[in-house]
Amino acid sequence: MKENPYIRWFEALGNNDVALVGGKNASLGEMTSTMRKEGIPVPQGFATTAAAYREFLRENGLEAAIRQHLAERGAGRRTLEETGQAIRALILKGTFPKPIEAAIRAAYREIGRRYGVERADVAVRSSATAEDLPEASFAGQQESFLNIQGEEALMAACVRCYASLFTDRAIVYREAHAFDSMQIALSIGVQKMVRSDRAGSGVIFTLDTETGFPDVVLISAAWGLGEPVVKGTVTPDQYTVFKPFLGDAGLRPIIGRTCGEKAIKMVYADGQAMQEENMLERWDDDGGFEPEAAHRALERLAGKRTVTRDTSEAERRAMVLSDDEILMLARWAVRIETHYGRPMDIEWAKDGDTGACFIVQARPETVQSRRTSSALRTYRLKEAGEELVRGLSIGDAMAKGPVCRIERVEDIGLFRDGSILVTRTTDPDWVPIMKRAAGIVTDHGGRTSHAAIVSRELGVPAIVGAGNATEVLRDGQDVTLSCAQGDEGYVYAGLLDFEEVDLDLSAIPETRTRIMINIASPAAAMRWWRLPSRGVGLARMEYIINNVIKIHPMALVEPERVQDEAARARIETLTRGYADKTDYFVEHLAQGIAMIAASQHPDPVIVRTSDFKTNEYAHLIGGAAFEPEEENPMLGWRGASRYYSDDYRAGFALECRAIRRVREEMGFTNVIVMIPFCRTLEEADRVLAEMAANGLRRGVNGLEVYVMAEIPANVTLAARFAERFDGFSIGSNDLTQLMLGVDRDSAKLAYLFDERNEAVIETIRDLIVKAHAAGRPVGICGQAPSDHPDFAAFLVDAGIDSISLLPDSVLRAVQTVAEAERAQAGETPKRGARKAAAPSRARKTTPSKKRHP
Numbered sequence: 001m002k003e004n005p006y007i008r009w010f011e012a013l014g015n016n017d018v019a020l021v022g023g024k025n026a027s028l029g030e031m032t033s034t035m036r037k038e039g040i041p042v043p044q045g046f047a048t049t050a051a052a053y054r055e056f057l058r059e060n061g062l063e064a065a066i067r068q069h070l071a072e073r074g075a076g077r078r079t080l081e082e083t084g085q086a087i088r089a090l091i092l093k094g095t096f097p098k099p100i101e102a103a104i105r106a107a108y109r110e111i112g113r114r115y116g117v118e119r120a121d122v123a124v125r126s127s128a129t130a131e132d133l134p135e136a137s138f139a140g141q142q143e144s145f146l147n148i149q150g151e152e153a154l155m156a157a158c159v160r161c162y163a164s165l166f167t168d169r170a171i172v173y174r175e176a177h178a179f180d181s182m183q184i185a186l187s188i189g190v191q192k193m194v195r196s197d198r199a200g201s202g203v204i205f206t207l208d209t210e211t212g213f214p215d216v217v218l219i220s221a222a223w224g225l226g227e228p229v230v231k232g233t234v235t236p237d238q239y240t241v242f243k244p245f246l247g248d249a250g251l252r253p254i255i256g257r258t259c260g261e262k263a264i265k266m267v268y269a270d271g272q273a274m275q276e277e278n279m280l281e282r283w284d285d286d287g288g289f290e291p292e293a294a295h296r297a298l299e300r301l302a303g304k305r306t307v308t309r310d311t312s313e314a315e316r317r318a319m320v321l322s323d324d325e326i327l328m329l330a331r332w333a334v335r336i337e338t339h340y341g342r343p344m345d346i347e348w349a350k351d352g353d354t355g356a357c358f359i360v361q362a363r364p365e366t367v368q369s370r371r372t373s374s375a376l377r378t379y380r381l382k383e384a385g386e387e388l389v390r391g392l393s394i395g396d397a398m399a400k401g402p403v404c405r406i407e408r409v410e411d412i413g414l415f416r417d418g419s420i421l422v423t424r425t426t427d428p429d430w431v432p433i434m435k436r437a438a439g440i441v442t443d444h445g446g447r448t449s450h451a452a453i454v455s456r457e458l459g460v461p462a463i464v465g466a467g468n469a470t471e472v473l474r475d476g477q478d479v480t481l482s483c484a485q486g487d488e489g490y491v492y493a494g495l496l497d498f499e500e501v502d503l504d505l506s507a508i509p510e511t512r513t514r515i516m517i518n519i520a521s522p523a524a525a526m527r528w529w530r531l532p533s534r535g536v537g538l539a540r541m542e543y544i545i546n547n548v549i550k551i552h553p554m555a556l557v558e559p560e561r562v563q564d565e566a567a568r569a570r571i572e573t574l575t576r577g578y579a580d581k582t583d584y585f586v587e588h589l590a591q592g593i594a595m596i597a598a599s600q601h602p603d604p605v606i607v608r609t610s611d612f613k614t615n616e617y618a619h620l621i622g623g624a625a626f627e628p629e630e631e632n633p634m635l636g637w638r639g640a641s642r643y644y645s646d647d648y649r650a651g652f653a654l655e656c657r658a659i660r661r662v663r664e665e666m667g668f669t670n671v672i673v674m675i676p677f678c679r680t681l682e683e684a685d686r687v688l689a690e691m692a693a694n695g696l697r698r699g700v701n702g703l704e705v706y707v708m709a710e711i712p713a714n715v716t717l718a719a720r721f722a723e724r725f726d727g728f729s730i731g732s733n734d735l736t737q738l739m740l741g742v743d744r745d746s747a748k749l750a751y752l753f754d755e756r757n758e759a760v761i762e763t764i765r766d767l768i769v770k771a772h773a774a775g776r777p778v779g780i781c782g783q784a785p786s787d788h789p790d791f792a793a794f795l796v797d798a799g800i801d802s803i804s805l806l807p808d809s810v811l812r813a814v815q816t817v818a819e820a821e822r823a824q825a826g827e828t829p830k831r832g833a834r835k836a837a838a839p840s841r842a843r844k845t846t847p848s849k850k851r852h853p
Contacts, residue, residue: 006052007103010045010191015340021047021187022127027362028189034339040332041358044114045122045191046107048158050129052100053185056162060094063182066166070181073171084168091163096155104158104190105151111192119149120192121268123360124157126164127187142170142186146225147193147268147305154190161188169428176435194360197267197306198352200320201226202236203448204329205365206243206337206344209456210396210447210487212368213526214343215598216255217241217330220448221320223311224265226347226360232425232442232449233308235260235465237320241330242598242666251667254326255594257587259577260446260465262316266308317577325350329357336362343368367456376503376530378808379484385492388473389441391466393482393489394452396527399439399461400480400495403473406433420481420491422473426451434458439481441469441491463489486523503811508532509818513795514802515810516603518781521547522595528807532814535603536596537729537804538674538781541655542610544592546620549585550574553651555622556581562622570621582654589658590666597668604672606706606729606779606804609655611676613638634743639677639708644686656694663701674706674729679713684724698726709778710734715767722774728767729804730780736760755784756791765798777801789816796820 008021013029021029025047032042057063066087073083096104112120126142143164145157164170165186174181194201202221207214220229220236228234240256321329329348336359337344347361379398404419406412415421415433424443426434427450434440434451435458442451445464455462461483463469473479473491480496483489516537519525522544525536545553551571555562559581562568575584597605613633617623626647630636637645643652662668673696678684688698688705698705707714707721710731714721718728732755737744739759742752754760764780771778779802785792787809795803796817805813 004099004103006049006055006100007107008047008049009107010042010047013047019129020049020051021189022050022129022185024125024127024361024363025187025189026127028191030340031336031359031362035332035336035359038335040335041356043192043194043358043360044111045189046111047127047190048100048104048188050185050187052103053162053187055097055100056094059097060090062090062094065090067182070171080168080171084166084171087166088163091166092159094159094162096159101155104155108151108154108190111190115192121147121149122154123189123191123193124148124154124161125189125191125361126161127189128165128170129185129187142167144227145305146227146266158188162186167428169431172432173428191360194349194351194358195268195353196226196349196351197224197265199350199355200224201347201349201360202229202320204333204344204346204348205448206333206346207365207368208240208526209365209368209452210394210483211526211529213529213599215243215601216526217243217246217333218447219321219326219329219333219348220260220446222260222262222265223315223320224267225306226349227266227306228264228308229446229448230347230450231427232445232451232464234262234264234446235444236262236446236448238446239321239326240595241326242594242601243330243334244601245667246327246331246334248667251665252323252327253594253598253666254323254591255598255666256591257319259317259319261467262311262320263444264308265311265315266306269305269307321350325357332359340364367453376505377500378503379482379498379500380808381480381482381484382497382499385480385494385496388479388491388493389463389466389469390488390490391441391463391469392445392447392452393485393487394440394447394455394462394464395459395483397459397461398480398482398484398498398500400498401438401478403475403477403479404437405470405473405475407470420473420479422469424470425449426454428454434460439463441466441473441481443467443469461489463491466491486521486527488523501808503808505530505532505811508811508814511814511817512821513800513817514779515814515817516779516802516804517600517807517810518804519596519599519807522592525596525599529599531807531810533600533603533807533810534802535600535670536605537779537802539593539596539605539607540611541589541593541608542612542616544589545610545612546616548592549588550621551585552617552620552623552626553582553585553654554626554648555620556585557650557654558626559622561625563625564622567622567624574621585654586657586661589655590661593658593662593671594666594668597662597671600670601668602670604670605668606672606674607659608674608676608708609643609652611639634737634745640675640679640683640687641677643675644683644690649690652690653694656691656696660695663703669702672704672706672727674708675725676708676731677710677734678707678721679711681717681720681724684721688724708734709767710738712738712763715763715770718767718770719774722771722776725776727777727779728771730764730767730778730782732760732764732780732782732784735763739763755782756788756794761794764795768798768800772799779804781805785813785816789819792816793820793823796824 010029010032015030017026069083069086072078124145148157200223205218208216219239222229222234222236229236237260238258242253242255245251245253343365345363345365349360350357401420404416405422409429412433417436418438420439421437422441440462442464445451451464478495480492514534516535517533518538519536520540520543575581578584614627614630615633618627642648704726706727707725708731709728736755742749768778781804785803
């Protein structure tokens with residue numbers, strides 16, 4: 001079909017056409033013309049041009065009137081509501097010039113011809129010529145209309161798109177970003193619908209939306225049309241995929257998979273409603289478009305084009321996407337990101353009739369991709385509080401203040417500045433008060449919901465998908481909101497004291513000693529990717545078991561031994577959907593380890609196998625049936641002694657299965673296994689034999705196995721332990737306890753507990769000498785090097801290979817270690833990027849990481 005000044009088919013558009021058809025439609029054109037060649041399907045469609053919009057205004061004599069209304073608002077003679085309402089009313093009374101109307105109708109008929117249908121079902125979306133720019137997202141500022149069928153319905157929807165350029169929220173947004181409303185035109189995108197109402201849809205980000213970590217693809221998915229996901233009225237599934245491994249067809253690097261509640265879905269209206277909508281085709285027998293009548297009909301039938309329904313119990317339990325579909329969408333997303341040369345925010349849909357997936361929209365990500373890489377702000381609670389509600393954390397900040405609970409948009413005028421906004425969900429009409437909130441909490445929504453996207457853009461910490469926040473939190477109640485503890489956010493009772501610290505990453509000294517971090521929570525791992533660390537020196541497996549899995553592994557191996565009915569019920573709830581309940585343990589443990597491994601890849605990540613004490617294991621769900629009572633669990637059945645025991649061997653096998661999945665199926669061969677509390681050489685041999693029996697043979701596929709050096713025997717027999725293990729990690733707490741005979745938990749003897757005691761110092765020095773003689777590296781995990789400069793100086797002098805610390809201590813420790821190395825060498829340390837000079841494997845850099853280091 002020949003192009004005209006008012007219509008452009010998507011395949012004839014590209015990124016340089018923003019001024020012609022707006023950012024959204026230019027991007028659709030770019031994808032249609034380029035991505036389809038790479039096998040990424042995009043539904044066909046067309047866009048009206050900016051010229052069509054301006055011609056519409058001129059023909060209807062609207063420009064002067066709109067300017068007058070905006071000027072009166074600027075002078076304070078009209079309210080925002082009065083201004084928007086008046087301008088929209090003017091536009092809705094307008095009629096399309098005949099050439100434009102004819103062009104739109106002809107293009108719509110062409111869509112039907114291309115798809116072999118008489119009345120194509122289309123989505124009609126607005127695309128402003130200033131939207132989807134890197135500096136402003138314009139998310140949801142204009143209207144979209146789904147499942148539009150028939151020419152009259154289409155024409156009515158097009159005029160309503162024009163009118164939506166002057167919604168109250170759009171006017172405010174443009175004012176806040178210093179855009180002149182009269183300099184912006186609106187393009188209408190008309191795109192063939194994907195029957196995702198019979199399948200599912202969602203959103204993809206090509207980085208981690210909370211931390212900016214560039215090496216992952218984040219996918220959300222819910223049943224039905226995508227509107228509830230975008231608006232945040234549904235809590236979707238969420239999948240996290242590690243980008244660097246997507247090029248290897250043999251790997252399946254899905255490192256995160258969370259099943260959302262998906263309580264509702266939006267679907268096409270039934271046949272009766274569609275018959276009513278057909279009335280639009282009969283408003284004018286002469287074939288013209290009579291706007292007011294059509295608009296009234298479209299308004300009356302607006303809720304009948306699509307309907308929202310409750311999902312079934314089976315739908316709520318099931319994942320929307322298969323693993324193959326997750327990986328396919330992730331690969332598409334990476335190709336799109338590579339093509340655009342920047343992190344992207346992408347919408348996808350799956351057709352329930354054909355099973356095919358489509359990309360229906362793509363725009364630049366506008367928040368994390370603009371953050372500076374040289375500064376990192378951290379938050380820490382200084383006191384404990386009662387947890388009231390929890391949900392997904394948006395941002396990484398904290399806030400406190402009184403609750404302002406508002407459940408209807410009509411009541412937003414009641415909002416009190418500086419309060420914690422608590423509501424069920426938000427849409428663009430809520431933006432004027434969201435920017436005035438200290439924090440935001442919503443009952444519904446995921447990481448790609450409206451509340452999440454806008455909160456990030458505004459820099460306001462938020463918790464979405466909290467479930468029952470509007471029921472639990474009372475209006476006026478003082479609370480503290482924390483998004484600084486990982487991917488879960490918490491609301492605590494009271495105004496708790498917290499501190500915020502700005503870390504400057506711009507000038508970090510080089511060190512010969514490898515500085516690593518200790519990570520317990522997979523959810524928090526990606527928060528620290530900007531730190532100048534060179535791997536994870538200690539990842540505690542028991543944290544994942546306790547906080548994510550929550551069930552004793554043997555209760556999944558031998559569930560019949562669990563007699564406690566409450567425990568049995570909780571196990572059934574948590575493992576619902578798993579035919580083999582041990583798969584629940586393996587999958588969640590593997591994903592937790594993989595998340596940590598991904599955050600530092602390709603630098604080494606040392607994962608310590610479980611080191612619960614018997615009393616700690618007993619507190620896991622179902623654990624009481626499997627754990628003995630011990631007088632002194634600290635010196636009891638813990639660490640290596642459990643792994644070959646008949647009473648836990650099957651549980652250790654599950655740990656091995658998880659590690660094997662991480663290394664072999666997901667591809668994280670940077671994971672090193674570390675065995676804790678290994679008392680004797682014979683015990684070391686038995687543990688290594690158990691690992692080999694479970695497919696983890698030292699040396700195969702590059703597998704290294706370290707041992708914790710926390711028992712004096714490990715030091716005395718270091719040369720012989722070095723024959724069995726590839727490295728040592730000093731557990732200074734247990735080593736000090738056993739060297740001095742001081743219970744590390746005793747308050748009464750706390751004054752005696754000191755890693756800098758001469759006996760401990762000499763033991764550590766002895767270990768390093770023996771290990772190095774055997775060609776084995778030695779590291780240490782603990783705070784002492786950061787807290788005590790003299791201890792750090794000793795470690796450097798003794799030749800320690802690595803020091804692993806809590807993330808918020810890294811920068812201080814780097815300075816301390818650099819000074820110690822300078823004193824030892826009698827030279828001034830160089831300044832610069834430590835990773836480049838570090839004696840470690842070079843960190844792989846994705847295109848996004850190069851742009852946003």
